[in-house]
Amino acid sequence: MAQGNGSRGPHILMVMLGAPGHSSPFIQLIYHLRHHKNVTVTVISGGPSLVHLSKLHERGDFYDVDLRIESVFGPPPLYPQDPKFPARAATASAQWQIEFEGVKKRLIQEKGSARAPTAIISDLFVWWTKDTADELGIPWYTVSTTASWMTLSGFVSPLLRTRDLHPVLSGQKYEKLDMPGLFGYVYDLPAETLEWPEFYANITHHSLRATGLLFNSSLELEGAAGSVQTVIELVEQRKKSDPGKPLENTKVFPIGPMAQIPGYGELVKLGEQxxxxxxxxxxxxxxxxxxxxxxxxxxxxxxxxxxxxxxxxxxxxxxxxxxxxxxxxxxxxxxxxxxxxxxxxxxxxxxxxxxxxxxxxxxxxxxxxxxxxxxxxxxxxxxxxxxxxxxxxxxxxxxxxxxxxxxxxxxxxxxxxxxxxxxxxxxxxxxxxxxxxxxxxxxxxxxxxxxxxxxxxQTVSEGGSTYVALRNFISELLTV
Missing domain, CATH: 3.40.50.2000 (Glycogen Phosphorylase B;)
Incomplete structure (x- = not known):
C-alpha cells in the first residue's frame, strides 16, 4: 500500500479518541478516502477503537489507502465523582497532550519531508494539535464528535456563566433556554462546559480558528434547533473581528449523519455476537x-x-x-x-x-x-x-x-x-x-x-446538503 511513483500525495494525520462514539466518524472518513488514489492516512489514538481499526485494516476494508496506525494514548484517567460516566474530556485531554509530545517533536523534525503530513484532522477535545499544524504550516480540521449543541455550549459558556445558567446549580434550572442554537431547559445544558472553563476556552479559541470545523450533523436534521447554523455565524463574526492567518479562513462542514447504517456509512460487521x-x-x-x-x-x-x-x-x-x-x-x-x-x-x-x-x-x-x-x-x-x-x-x-x-x-x-x-x-x-x-x-x-x-x-443523497459538504471537504483535504 505504498504511495505510487514516489510522488508526494496527500498524507492525512488523524488524532482520534479511543471511545467508539468519538472514533466512529474518523473510521467512516477513512472509508470515504479509500475511493481516492495515492492517499496516506496515519491514525494516532489508543484503546479499543484502535484495536477495532487495526482489525478492519487487516481484513482489507480500506483498499488502497496507505493506512498507518500508532498507539500513543493510554486509557483516560478515571473520574470517580461520577459513577454513571467515569471519564471527563478535560482530564483525559491533558494526559493525552503529554503523551503526544514525542509525536509532535518527530513531526516537526520531519517537516517538509516526504513523510510529513499535509493536513491534520483531530477530535475537538484534543485542541492542542492545532499548535502542531501551525508549526508545520498545514491545514487543521477539527471534528465535533459530540452533538453540535455541546460544542456550541462550550463556545458560549462564558455567557452561560454570566447569566447563571448552570444545569444543576442555577436557580433558573427549570426555565426554558432562550439562546440561539440551544433548546430545551437550563437543566438540559451539558454541565461539563461550565465546570471546566479553561479547557473549553482553549477549545473555543482554537476551533474558531480551524481551517475547517466538521460536524456529524446536517442543517436539515437540526432544522430550527440551528446549532450548526449558530456556529457558522460565530465563525463569521470571528473572521470579521480577527481575520487570522490564511489557514484560519474557517469553513464549517456539516457532513453527518455519519453512522454504521447503510446509506450513512459502512456497516462494519466484525466479530458480531x-x-x-x-x-x-x-x-x-x-x-x-x-x-x-x-x-x-x-x-x-x-x-x-x-x-x-x-x-x-x-x-x-x-x-x-x-x-x-x-x-x-x-x-x-x-x-x-x-x-x-x-x-x-x-x-x-x-x-x-x-x-x-x-x-x-x-x-x-x-x-x-x-x-x-x-x-x-x-x-x-x-x-x-x-x-x-x-x-x-x-x-x-x-x-x-x-x-x-x-x-x-x-x-x-x-x-x-x-x-x-x-x-x-x-x-x-x-x-x-x-x-x-x-x-x-x-x-x-x-x-x-x-x-x-x-x-x-435526502441529506446524504446526491444533491443533498451532506452529500455536497462531504465532497467539498474531501476535495479540499486532498488538494496538496
Missing part, C-alpha cells in the same frame, strides 16, 4: 425493545433491579446489554428469579452487542438509550424510536432533541435526568415501555421516526 441476532430472528416484527447505555456510560447499579422489574411488568420482549461490575455476576445484580421468569421473552447480553445490526433488525421496535450522539444518530438513521435515559455531557440535550423537537421518542422519567436514579420506578419503566411499544401514541412516534429517516436519506 450471533446469539443476540439469532434470538431476534425468533421475535415478531417491531416487537423488541433494545436496551444499551453506550460504551462508557451506565446507570448506577442500584437502579438495575427497578429496570429489570419494569421490563418484566411491561410484557414487552427485550434485548438488554447489561454491564456487570467486576467481581459481580448477572445473578448478583438482577432480582431473584428474574431470568427464569422472562426466559424466551428477554435476552441479556453481558458482553458486546452489534448495535447497528440490532437497530436494523426487523424485530427491533424501540431503543432505550443514554442518548449518546452516536447512538442517537444510528437510531434516527434506522428509523427506530427511542426511550431516553441520558447520563452526562450532551446526552440530556440530545434526549430533548429526540423527544420534544423531532418527537421520535419519549423520556423514561420527568424533569432533570440527573434525578432519574431516585425518581424512576418499576411502574414508571413499565409505563414508558408500553407507551412507546404498544400504545397509539407509540404508533405516531414510529411514524415520526420514519419521517426523520426519510429526511436524513
Amino acid at each position: 450471533e446469539e443476540a441476532l439469532k434470538w431476534l430472528d425468533t421475535q415478531e416484527k417491531g416487537s423488541v425493545l433494545y436496551i444499551a447505555f453506550g460504551s462508557l456510560g451506565n446507570v448506577v447499579m442500584e437502579v438495575v433491579p427497578q429496570l429489570a422489574l419494569g421490563f418484566e411488568e411491561s410484557g414487552v420482549p427485550f434485548l438488554w446489554v447489561l454491564k456487570v461490575p467486576p467481581g459481580k455476576t448477572v445473578e448478583d445484580i438482577l432480582p431473584e428469579g428474574f431470568q427464569a421468569r422472562v426466559q424466551g421473552r428477554g435476552f441479556i447480553e453481558t458482553g458486546w452487542a452489534p448495535q447497528s445490526s440490532v437497530l436494523l433488525h426487523p424485530a427491533t421496535g424501540g431503543f432505550l438509550s443514554h442518548a449518546g450522539w452516536n447512538s442517537t444518530l444510528e437510531s434516527l438513521c434506522a428509523g427506530v424510536p427511542m426511550l431516553t435515559w441520558p447520563l452526562s455531557a450532551d446526552q440530556p440535550m440530545n434526549a430533548r432533541f429526540v423527544t420534544d423537537f423531532h418527537k421520535v421518542g419519549l423520556p423514561v422519567g420527568e424533569g432533570p435526568s440527573e434525578d432519574y436514579s431516585t425518581t424512576v420506578t418499576k411502574a414508571g419503566i413499565s409505563k414508558a415501555v408500553k407507551r412507546l411499544m404498544v400504545s397509539e401514541e407509540g404508533k405516531e412516534i414510529r411514524k415520526n421516526s420514519l419521517r426523520v429517516k426519510e429526511l436524513l436519506h
